[in-house]
Every structure is written in structure tokens, then in C-alpha cells.
Amino acid sequence: MSESSADRIVSELRSWISDAAPGARLPSSRELAARFGASPVTVQKAMHTLVGLGLVESRPGAGSFVRGGRAPRTLDFGWQTGALRTAQARVPALSTPMRDAAVDAIGLHSGYPAGELLPERAVRAALARAARADAATSRSAVGGLPELQAWFARELGERTPAGVTPPAARDVIVAPGSQSALSSVFRALTDPGQPVVMESPTYWGAILAAAQAGVRIVPVSGDGEGPDPDDLVRALAETGARVFYAQPNFQNPTGVQWSPARRERVMAAVRAHGAFLVEDDWAHDFGIDADAVPMAAFDDGGHVVYVRSLTKSVSPAVRVAAVIARGPVRDRILADRGAESMYVSGVLQAAALDVVLQPAWRSHLRGLRTRLRERRDLLAASLAEHAPALRVERMPRGGLNLWARLPDGADADRLMRDCEAEGVLIAAGTEWFPAEPPAAFVRLNFSGPDPSRFGDGAAAIGRALRRQRVG
Amino acid sequence: MSESSADRIVSELRSWISDAAPGARLPSSRELAARFGASPVTVQKAMHTLVGLGLVESRPGAGSFVRGGRAPRTLDFGWQTGALRTAQARVPALSTPMRDAAVDAIGLHSGYPAGELLPERAVRAALARAARADAATSRSAVGGLPELQAWFARELGERTPAGVTPPAARDVIVAPGSQSALSSVFRALTDPGQPVVMESPTYWGAILAAAQAGVRIVPVSGDGEGPDPDDLVRALAETGARVFYAQPNFQNPTGVQWSPARRERVMAAVRAHGAFLVEDDWAHDFGIDADAVPMAAFDDGGHVVYVRSLTKSVSPAVRVAAVIARGPVRDRILADRGAESMYVSGVLQAAALDVVLQPAWRSHLRGLRTRLRERRDLLAASLAEHAPALRVERMPRGGLNLWARLPDGADADRLMRDCEAEGVLIAAGTEWFPAEPPAAFVRLNFSGPDPSRFGDGAAAIGRALRRQRVG
Numbered sequence: 001m002s003e004s005s006a007d008r009i010v011s012e013l014r015s016w017i018s019d020a021a022p023g024a025r026l027p028s029s030r031e032l033a034a035r036f037g038a039s040p041v042t043v044q045k046a047m048h049t050l051v052g053l054g055l056v057e058s059r060p061g062a063g064s065f066v067r068g069g070r071a072p073r074t075l076d077f078g079w080q081t082g083a084l085r086t087a088q089a090r091v092p093a094l095s096t097p098m099r100d101a102a103v104d105a106i107g108l109h110s111g112y113p114a115g116e117l118l119p120e121r122a123v124r125a126a127l128a129r130a131a132r133a134d135a136a137t138s139r140s141a142v143g144g145l146p147e148l149q150a151w152f153a154r155e156l157g158e159r160t161p162a163g164v165t166p167p168a169a170r171d172v173i174v175a176p177g178s179q180s181a182l183s184s185v186f187r188a189l190t191d192p193g194q195p196v197v198m199e200s201p202t203y204w205g206a207i208l209a210a211a212q213a214g215v216r217i218v219p220v221s222g223d224g225e226g227p228d229p230d231d232l233v234r235a236l237a238e239t240g241a242r243v244f245y246a247q248p249n250f251q252n253p254t255g256v257q258w259s260p261a262r263r264e265r266v267m268a269a270v271r272a273h274g275a276f277l278v279e280d281d282w283a284h285d286f287g288i289d290a291d292a293v294p295m296a297a298f299d300d301g302g303h304v305v306y307v308r309s310l311t312k313s314v315s316p317a318v319r320v321a322a323v324i325a326r327g328p329v330r331d332r333i334l335a336d337r338g339a340e341s342m343y344v345s346g347v348l349q350a351a352a353l354d355v356v357l358q359p360a361w362r363s364h365l366r367g368l369r370t371r372l373r374e375r376r377d378l379l380a381a382s383l384a385e386h387a388p389a390l391r392v393e394r395m396p397r398g399g400l401n402l403w404a405r406l407p408d409g410a411d412a413d414r415l416m417r418d419c420e421a422e423g424v425l426i427a428a429g430t431e432w433f434p435a436e437p438p439a440a441f442v443r444l445n446f447s448g449p450d451p452s453r454f455g456d457g458a459a460a461i462g463r464a465l466r467r468q469r470v471g
Numbered sequence: 472m473s474e475s476s477a478d479r480i481v482s483e484l485r486s487w488i489s490d491a492a493p494g495a496r497l498p499s500s501r502e503l504a505a506r507f508g509a510s511p512v513t514v515q516k517a518m519h520t521l522v523g524l525g526l527v528e529s530r531p532g533a534g535s536f537v538r539g540g541r542a543p544r545t546l547d548f549g550w551q552t553g554a555l556r557t558a559q560a561r562v563p564a565l566s567t568p569m570r571d572a573a574v575d576a577i578g579l580h581s582g583y584p585a586g587e588l589l590p591e592r593a594v595r596a597a598l599a600r601a602a603r604a605d606a607a608t609s610r611s612a613v614g615g616l617p618e619l620q621a622w623f624a625r626e627l628g629e630r631t632p633a634g635v636t637p638p639a640a641r642d643v644i645v646a647p648g649s650q651s652a653l654s655s656v657f658r659a660l661t662d663p664g665q666p667v668v669m670e671s672p673t674y675w676g677a678i679l680a681a682a683q684a685g686v687r688i689v690p691v692s693g694d695g696e697g698p699d700p701d702d703l704v705r706a707l708a709e710t711g712a713r714v715f716y717a718q719p720n721f722q723n724p725t726g727v728q729w730s731p732a733r734r735e736r737v738m739a740a741v742r743a744h745g746a747f748l749v750e751d752d753w754a755h756d757f758g759i760d761a762d763a764v765p766m767a768a769f770d771d772g773g774h775v776v777y778v779r780s781l782t783k784s785v786s787p788a789v790r791v792a793a794v795i796a797r798g799p800v801r802d803r804i805l806a807d808r809g810a811e812s813m814y815v816s817g818v819l820q821a822a823a824l825d826v827v828l829q830p831a832w833r834s835h836l837r838g839l840r841t842r843l844r845e846r847r848d849l850l851a852a853s854l855a856e857h858a859p860a861l862r863v864e865r866m867p868r869g870g871l872n873l874w875a876r877l878p879d880g881a882d883a884d885r886l887m888r889d890c891e892a893e894g895v896l897i898a899a900g901t902e903w904f905p906a907e908p909p910a911a912f913v914r915l916n917f918s919g920p921d922p923s924r925f926g927d928g929a930a931a932i933g934r935a936l937r938r939q940r941v942g
Binding site (some may be wrong): 112128 | 482523524526540547548550551552553554555557560561562563564566569571583586589591594595596598599601602603606607608609610611612613630631632633635636647648650654658659660661663665679680682683685708713717737744745746747771772773786787788789790797798799800803805806807809810811812814815816817818819910920
């Protein structure tokens with residue numbers, strides 16, 4: 001083919017040019033034709049390409065020459081300021097929990113469990129099997145792999161009491177992670193500028209997804225049993241919000257699990273206001289002293305839009321989550337997922353399904369419970385010993401984090417910086433508050449770092465607090 | 472652990488209850504304690520759970536009974552109509568090219584190449600290697616796997632002429648497919664309600680992403696050399712649009728590759744109006760008689776936001792694409808990707824990189840070119856023979872599709888239905904038009920179905936046209 005021999009001439013001359021001085025004369029067309037055994041047309045085509053690339057300049061009658069190099073220019077993107085029209089991006093950059101830690105740092109900041117808490121062997125085997133299956137080279141359906149949709153539906157159906165209709169597989173929409181799921185849910189349920197009620201503090205990823213959707217967050221307060229129901233009713237009534245986002249089980253960051261009484265009052269408020277509860281069951285697999293009890297299991301009226309992810313419990317590389325929704329809202333969420341990404345890689349879906357269908361999955365989850373309990377208790381004990389000024393307000397009955405209040409007058413951001421200087425990464429609580437924080441907090445992840453370093457981490461926090469004369 | 476023995480009692484009683492008649496009396500607490508070797512507290516806990524699940528009702532003094540089943544209810548989601556606030560979803564459901572075909576259908580409608588055109592062996596081997604690597608159980612960076620970012624930058628850099636600064640790895644943002652990339656680009660570059668200029672016809676996925684971002688599409692016309700530059704200047708000037716979306720190489724659906732003169736006039740217009748060209752280089756790996764020449768290679772002023780995907784050329788299951796953008800706009804796109812999905816599975820990124828770094832990748836692409844040419848020419852010949860009323864306006868020099876005009880008076884949707892009844896799937900051109908189509912078209916994908924069935928497919932189209940008395 002003529003293309004490929006012209007390509008070859010271009011490629012060889014490019015490497016010759018890269019070593020040549022600017023202004024150097026190239027061999028004549030006749031010489032090149034002889035050297036490459038190519039026709040004059042092919043040589044001419046190659047030279048044309050080199051001229052087009054700006055590497056060569058052709059002076060008629062004199063020959064072709066290597067173009068003079070220019071000093072690297074300073075690129076100026078100032079014109080974009082006007083083209084982008086708004087002074088600041090609507091969506092802030094990612095938060096502290098997504099920062100990469102140096103290998104030897106003690107990373108209490110992250111949102112992800114350590115590899116030793118993952119079913120690593122099962123994940124690798126499942127991915128290897130998926131690599132051999134049809135899934136490796138085919139497109140998936142928009143809603144998801146039907147067997148995986150059915151599994152997610154079954155998981156929720158098992159918690160569904162008699163008299164409530166359990167969800168069907170078609171009510172499940174597979175998304176590439178719960179962040180994508182939340183983004184689609186907010187876009188499908190609201191238009192930009194509309195209000196969405198959230199607890200304060202709440203999960204920073206939900207705050208980010210709300211910013212992306214351009215919705216206005218209406219904060220409500222809460223306590224150790226869940227959101228304040230009177231505050232919730234006021235927020236729904238005053239703003240006309242039709243969406244309440246929450247994590248009823250082991251909230252990130254506080255660890256609160258809603259009490260049965262609170263669950264009923266919240267659902268009553270949501271129903272009375274014709275609203276949706278977006279239930280983010282992020283810690284479904286991370287119960288410690290209690291199991292997660294999805295609110296969605298008790299709703300067949302289409303009020304609860306349920307989000308569950310396998311990213312943190314199966315593997316951060318197997319980004320698979322599900323939205324379970326019923327009624328017209330399900331179709332809107334599905335349409336948004338289609339517009340956003342068309343479908344989720346079948347390899348990841350097949351691998352996720354493979355892992356959760358293994359008998360080892362159940363025993364893995366049981367072992368995980370024990371190890372999370374040990375880690376939680378050890379970190380709490382280390383903090384009590386080395387950083388007694390920090391107050392862990394309640395032992396979470398599940399999840400991956402301790403939520404600790406700083407003494408009055410302490411500065412969480414300064415604490416974070418001072419700890420980082422000692423190689424200990426923590427997350428200042430500010431990132432979880434859509435409203436002004438009533439006090440300073442830090443979130444400490446007990447599932448990430450090596451537990452043998454909890455003592456050192458707590459000691460660094462204690463020293464940093466004392467440096468602020470509050471420890 | 473007390474939880475697990477209560478769980479065991481719940482689980483065994485559930486299966487007993489599922490076979491029991493409504494109203495049947497459960498064994499007493501004393502009997503259950505003896506049977507399960509459990510403490511009264513554990514039994515009580517289990518019964519409490521069963522009551523909570525609605526499976527059992529407890530009548531004080533009488534015992535516990537299996538609750539009566541209810542007839543399956545008809546669920547009513549009518550209240551959602553008000554909660555969703557808008558009469559119709561902003562985002563339409565997915566289009567014809569995403570429909571699944573029956574196994575024996577002739578699927579000329581799809582947007583994806585057949586498995587035999589993919590580097591299947593390399594994909595499976597790469598996924599298997601990724602399953603054994605760190606990537607299988609770890610989180611990736613938000614911008615992407617650094618080596619993959621560098622590869623995408625290098626690919627564009629190789630086309631960059633002297634005097635233009637090539638992109639750096641940090642200018643690359645990895646996304647899970649080009650649809651996700653386009654969605655983020657539109658969100659990052661515009662606010663809802665703002666205008667975005669597009670050719671008509673143009674890629675339906677871009678029309679969908681624009682609908683999702685809530686932007687207003689301003690259509691411009693074009694011809695066999697690219698968009699009409701005067702029309703483009705008018706559209707930018709009249710609407711104040713700062714974004715022009717296009718596929719300069721082998722446009723989907725028309726197959727047009729912009730001429731050199733047209734490329735210069737478009738870039739001049741974009742620069743003069745302080746605008747962005749969103750270049751969707753979807754067919755970069757699908758050149759047939761010509762290579763794709765990215766506009767982005769000639770721009771270091773940050774005007775071109777470049778999107779390239781590996782989904783169609785590596786594997787539909789390896790959903791990996793890149794956005795290459797420079798200046799503040801890059802940070803906004805990165806922030807949107809973070810808010811949308813935080814990061815892309817490292818398994819898919821590692822596998823994609825593995826495939827494109829194999830020496831076999833280059834030879835695969837060379838072989839692909841030959842096979843696409845054969846398929847294109849065979850489908851065109853089959854249509855000329857069996858459906859002569861259909862006019863393929865130009866032979867595309869790359870891409871996967873023929874774009875054919877129907878005779879005046881023909882109805883593309885009826886043609887689509889009639890063909891489907893004969894097991895031949897085609898896509899009506901209407902889905903590619905953001906404005907009113909000036910005539911009726913169909914898009915026929917020559918990369919999907921088995922070429923030995925092209926004759927049958929063309930014959931079915933011919934028969935259906937004759938039935939409309941236009942063939």
C-alpha cells in the first residue's frame with residue numbers, strides 16, 4: 001500500500017530531522033526514492049506530510065530544509081476566562097479523602113479500606129474469568145447485566161417484609177460506582193436551582209454531586225438517632241423540596257444509624273410531602289455491632305431511591321453500584337445514565353457478580369465484621385490514650401470511620417496540616433458540612449492504615465493538639 | 472456471637488414460614504431455645520426481627536403466628552408525576568444504535584464493530600494481566616493512570632507540527648468512554664440554557680449529552696468538505712455561543728472528513744470568536760483511504776478540547792476514553808469528572824494501555840483498515856445492486872458507516888419498521904439531526920454484521936423501498 005511506504009519515509013525522516021541542525025538540507029527527492037525503493041509520488045507525499053507537520057520547509061529550486069526550531073513558548077490561555085463566562089467553576093475539585101498518601105504515611109484520611117480487608121483472591125479470580133468470557137469483548141445493556149440486576153434486587157428483597165412488594169430486577173440500574181449513581185439521581189430528580197434537603201454534616205461526595213447538578217442544598221440538623229424530624233418537615237414545607245438525601249445506616253462521617261422511631265417519622269414526612277428519599281446505603285457491607293437495615297426494603301410506593309455500591313467492599317477497581325427505583329423516576333434515571341455513559345463495562349459487572357455469588361463472599365463479610373470491630377476499637381483506644389482532648393462522640397455501630405470533635409478553640413485545618421508534617425493524614429470535618437459546622441471535627445478512617453500504626457497516628461494528633469494549647 | 476445465632480434462627484424460621492399456612496402457630500420461645508441451643512434473649516431477638524419483617528405476628532398470651540399473605544398489590548406511583556415537576560424528562564431514552572439485535576438478525580443499525588474486527592486475543596490477555604496486577608484492587612488517580620495519560624498525549628504529540636507545543640500527560644483526563652467525556656465537557660464549558668453549535672446532522676450521542684447538560688443546540692449546515700464556514704461564523708456571532716462540537720474526521724453519520732481549506736476557516740472562526748472547538752475524534756483508528764488528522768494537533772492555544780475513545784477499537788468492555796484540554800478549562804473538566812465518578816477503574820485503564828503498547832496493535836490497525844475497506848465496498852455494491860433507489864452520497868474515507876439518502880417521498884421510520892419485520896435492523900437518519908432533516912436518510916453500519924449477509928440485508932431494504940413505491 002502506498003500509504004504505508006510514505007508513512008515509513010516520514011517516520012525515518014522524522015527521526016533523522018530530530019537529530020539534525022535547523023537549516024540542514026534534506027536528501028533530494030531522487031536520492032530518497034532510491035534509498036527507500038519508493039516511487040517519486042510516494043516520496044513527494046512523504047515530503048508533503050513533513051512540510052504539513054512544520055518539520056521541513058521547501059524552497060523551490062533549492063531543495064528541502066529542516067525548519068529552524070523555536071524556543072518553547074509560554075502558552076497563554078487567558079482568553080478562556082471570558083469564554084468560560086463564570087468567575088469560578090460550579091464544581092469544586094475533589095476532597096481530602098481522595099488524596100494519595102505517600103507509601104510510609106499513616107493515611108487516616110482516606111475513604112477506602114485497606115487491601116487486606118478486600119476479598120482479593122476472589123476479585124482476581126473473577127476478573128480473570130471475566131477476561132475469558134463474552135463480557136470481555138461485548139457491549140452491555142444500558143440498565144446492566146441482567147443477572148447482576150437480579151442480584152441487587154434479591155439483596156433488597158430479602159429484607160423486604162411481607163405485605164411490601166419487593167423490587168424486581170428491572171427496577172435496578174447498574175452504574176459505574178455510587179458517585180455516578182448519585183450524580184444521575186440528582187440530575188433526574190431535580191432541575192438546576194431546585195432545593196435538595198441533606199443532613200449537615202453529610203457525605204462530601206453527595207455535596208459534590210449536588211453542586212454538579214446545580215441544585216441548592218437545604219441543610220437539616222440531626223442527633224445520634226438520625227435527622228431532626230421537625231427540622232426535616234420544616235425544610236420540606238418551607239422550600240418545597242421534593243428530595244431528601246441521606247445515609248440512614250452508619251452515616252459517613254458520623255456513623256449514626258437511624259433509630260426505628262426516627263425511621264418512621266422520616267418516612268412519614270417524606271410521604272406526606274410527596275417527596276423522594278435518596279437512600280445512600282454506602283456501608284451496607286460494613287455492619288459491625290448491627291446490620292444495615294435499608295429503608296428501601298419497607299417502601300413499595302416509589303418514595304425511596306436506593307443506592308448501593310460494591311466499590312468499597314469488593315474492590316475499588318470493580319466500580320459497580322446500583323440504583324433501585326420504581327415508577328417514572330426509574331425511567332428518568334435510566335435515561336440519564338444512558339446519556340452519561342451508555343453502559344457499564346461488562347467485565348466489571350461480570351466480575352462483581354462472580355465475587356458476590358461465591359460462597360466465600362458470605363464468610364468474607366463475617367470475617368470483615370470482626371476485623372472492622374478490632375480496628376475501630378483499637379483506634380478509639382489509641383486516641384483515648386494519646387489524644388484525650390479529641391472526643392469521639394459515639395462508637396459507630398458500622399462503617400469505616402470515627403468522627404471526633406475537637407476541643408473548643410481548636411482549628412481543624414491547622415491540625416490537618418500539622419499532622420501531615422509528621423506523616424499522618426487526617427481529614428478535617430469541614431468537607432462534610434454543607435452548612436457552617438457548629439464545632440470543629442475530624443474524620444479518621446480505621447479501615448485504611450495498618451493498625452500497628454494507630455498508636456503513632458494518635459500520638460501525632462495528640463502532639464499537634466497540644467501545640468494548639470488545647471490538648 | 473449472639474448476632475449470628477439469632478440470624479440463624481431467623482433464617483431457618485423464614486424458610487419454615489415460607490412453607491407454612493397463614494395463621495400457623497410458631498413453636499414457643501422455650502421450644503425454639505431448646506431446638507437451637509440458644510438463650511431466651513437470642514430467641515426473643517430473632518422473633519423481634521421476624522415481627523419487624525412482617526412475617527410473624529405476636530399475640531400476647533396466645534403465641535406467635537405466621538401472618539396472612541396479601542394478594543399482590545398494584546403499585547401506584549402517580550404521586551411522582553407532581554414530584555418530578557416537569558411533564559417530560561429533559562433527557563430522551565437511548566437511540567436505535569444501542570438496541571440489542573436478535574442473534575439471527577442482520578444488524579446494520581449498531582454503532583459497534585463486530586468482534587472479529589477487535590484485537591480480541593490481546594484484550595483477553597491484557598485483562599488477565601490486569602487481574603493479577605495492583606490495578607485489580609486499588610483506586611486510580613482522578614485524572615487517570617499516568618502511563619495511559621502519557622500515551623494519549625504522545626499519540627496527539629506525534630501529529631503535532633514543529634512550532635506547536637504538544638500536549639503534556641497532565642493535559643489528559645481519562646474518562647469511562649467518550650460519552651462520559653462529552654457529558655463532562657458540555658457541563659464544564661457551559662451552563663444550562665447556553666448555546667452550543669453543532670452540525671446537522673451530527674452524532675446522536677452528542678445531541679443526547681447536550682440535552683443532559685441542558686444546553687441549547689444551534690445547528691449549522693455543511694457539505695462534503697465540512698461545516699459551512701459562513702454559517703458557522705453567523706451562528707457564533709448571533710448566539711454568542713462559545714462552543715462548537717464537531718467530528719472533523721469521518722463524521723458519524725456522514726463520513727465527511729474536513730478539507731484542509733475548511734479546517735483553516737473553521738479554526739479561524741473559532742479563534743476569532745474566543746470559542747472552543749470540541750473535537751470528537753471518534754474514528755481515529757478507523758481510517759480507510761485516509762488517516763484521521765486531529766485538529767487538536769495544530770492548536771496549542773487551548774481552543775480545541777479533544778476527545779478520543781478506545782471503546783470501539785479496543786473493546787466495548789474496555790470503556791476508556793481521553794479528554795485532552797489545556798488551560799483553566801482542563802481543571803473544570805477534571806472537577807466535573809471527579810464529581811461525576813471520582814475515577815475510572817484501574818483494571819480497564821491498565822488493560823487498555825497494555826493492548827495499545829503491544830507491537831500487535833499497529834499490525835492489527837493495518838489489518839483493520841483492509842477489512843473495513845472490503846466491508847465498506849461490499850455493502851455499497853450490495854446496495855447498488857439490490858436497493859438502487861438508495862443513494863450513498865459519498866464513499867466515506869474512514870469510519871464504520873454508510874450514510875444513504877432515501878428517494879423523495881420515502882419514509883425512513885416506515886422503512887426501518889418494514890426492514891425489522893424481515894430481520895434487518897437499520898437506523899433512520901432522524902436521530903442524527905438536531906434540526907429538521909432536509910431529506911430522509913438511513914445510516915448503515917458496515918462494521919457490525921457478517922459481510923456474507925450484506926446481500927440479504929440490501930435486498931430487504933430494496934423490497935421495503937419498493938413497497939413504498941419509491942424503489
